[in-house]
Amino acid sequence: MAEKFDNLEEHLEKFIENIRQLGIIVSDFQPSSQAGLNQKLNFMISGLQDIEKCRQQLHEINVPLEVFEYIDQGRNPQLYTKECLERALARNEQVKGKIDTLTKFKSLLVSELSKVFPEEMAKYKAIHGEDAPS
Amino acid sequence: MAEMFSTLFGSNEAQGPPGSSSLGFGPGKPPPPMPQNQVAMAGQIPPQLGDEGPALRKPGAMNEPFYLLRELPVGNELTGNTNLITHYNLEHAYNKFCGKKVKEKLSNFLPELPGMIDCPGTQDGSSLRSLIDKPPVCGNSFSPLTGALLTGFRLHTGPLPEQYRLMHIQPPKKKSKHKHKHHRPQDPLPQETPSDSDPKKKKKKRDDDPDRKKKKKDKKKKKNRHSPDHPGLAGSQPNSNSLR
Numbered sequence: 001m002a003e004k005f006d007n008l009e010e011h012l013e014k015f016i017e018n019i020r021q022l023g024i025i026v027s028d029f030q031p032s033s034q035a036g037l038n039q040k041l042n043f044m045i046s047g048l049q050d051i052e053k054c055r056q057q058l059h060e061i062n063v064p065l066e067v068f069e070y071i072d073q074g075r076n077p078q079l080y081t082k083e084c085l086e087r088a089l090a091r092n093e094q095v096k097g098k099i100d101t102l103t104k105f106k107s108l109l110v111s112e113l114s115k116v117f118p119e120e121m122a123k124y125k126a127i128h129g130e131d132a133p134s
Numbered sequence: 135m136a137e138m139f140s141t142l143f144g145s146n147e148a149q150g151p152p153g154s155s156s157l158g159f160g161p162g163k164p165p166p167p168m169p170q171n172q173v174a175m176a177g178q179i180p181p182q183l184g185d186e187g188p189a190l191r192k193p194g195a196m197n198e199p200f201y202l203l204r205e206l207p208v209g210n211e212l213t214g215n216t217n218l219i220t221h222y223n224l225e226h227a228y229n230k231f232c233g234k235k236v237k238e239k240l241s242n243f244l245p246e247l248p249g250m251i252d253c254p255g256t257q258d259g260s261s262l263r264s265l266i267d268k269p270p271v272c273g274n275s276f277s278p279l280t281g282a283l284l285t286g287f288r289l290h291t292g293p294l295p296e297q298y299r300l301m302h303i304q305p306p307k308k309k310s311k312h313k314h315k316h317h318r319p320q321d322p323l324p325q326e327t328p329s330d331s332d333p334k335k336k337k338k339k340r341d342d343d344p345d346r347k348k349k350k351k352d353k354k355k356k357k358n359r360h361s362p363d364h365p366g367l368a369g370s371q372p373n374s375n376s377l378r
Binding site: 013016020023026027028029030031034037038041042045046048049052065068069070071072073074075076077078079081082085086088089091092094095096098099100120123124127128 | 199200203206213214215217218219224227228231232236237238239240241242243246247248251252253254255256261262263266275276277278279284287288289290291292293294299
């Protein structure tokens with residue numbers, strides 16, 4: 001998996017560097033630069049072809065749209081990953097807290113019910129087994 | 135956050151407490167449909183609860199005092215009771231991204247990318263969102279430009295107008311300064327080792343030393359004059375008393 005990304009990254013870096021050099025040629029154009037410009041333009045096309053080839057290897061990769069929003073805002077996309085992990089952990093903790101609370105509630109309820117309705121609770125335990133009260 | 139992570143879940147806790155999956159009162163997962171013989175027995179339960187047949191854990195006669203008992207949830211089900219970050223082996227990613235501060239700007243993520251990439255893409259129409267909303271109209275393949283097609287790329291000589299020079303403007307490089315700061319302690323002190331420049335510095339210091347010493351002496355004298363412990367002041371007080 002990582003090789004595919006490395007391959008794409010390498011092509012993108014080459015493409016960006018070529019574009020940067022193209023920009024430098026164009027920024028102060030001299031007649032003698034025309035041959036170099038033509039070469040760079042064809043490099044750009046071959047670079048696009050290479051990137052196009054990488055697309056076939058990465059068609060199963062899904063990128064969340066929120067990541068694009070981060071990039072469009074000039075923010076580090078790693079912040080999205082960070083926030084996702086923090087959100088996941090927070091939700092995980094919330095759910096664990098609820099489960100723990102309900103477990104304690106169940107235990108308490110069963111013990112209190114056993115005091116008030118001992119016969120019924122004995123039947124309940126007979127049905128559910130001894131797993132109910134902790 | 136990391137402390138909460140460890141206090142709530144602990145380090146090696148992969149499974150929840152044993153009683154956690156045995157909640158018998160919750161709605162839980164609907165049990166599988168009952169066999170026909172059990173459905174027939176469901177007629178013994180109160181008529182208003184006849185629709186609850188499939189939800190019953192055991193035949194009505196056996197569950198006599200409890201007509202709303204349901205199946206217990208399956209114990210192996212993955213829930214929020216488990217530390218899901220540990221479960222999916224994401225501790226490394228969590229420590230990487232949440233353990234230290236992630237820099238805010240896009241240029242910190244892509245330091246080698248030329249141009250002003252920290253500006254919002256909506257300003258200059260370079261946003262990825264616009265690329266999705268309005269994909270460019272283009273053909274299916276990229277073909278190299280031949281001689282005839284390249285004639286369209288003959289440019290005028292001279293510099294570009296100001297408005298098109300954005301690509302060469304780089305964001306202020308604060309990073310390089312930080313890098314120097316970080317790298318200096320790591321280097322095996324090559325700059326601090328004696329070199330040609332060091333004796334000059336020492337000489338300068340030596341040259342400055344007499345002046346500094348003079349200044350210091352002057353300052354000390356001034357201070358001592360104004361200080362109450364100074365013998366000069368002490369000497370002056372008797373004089374003032376003597377005037378009385």
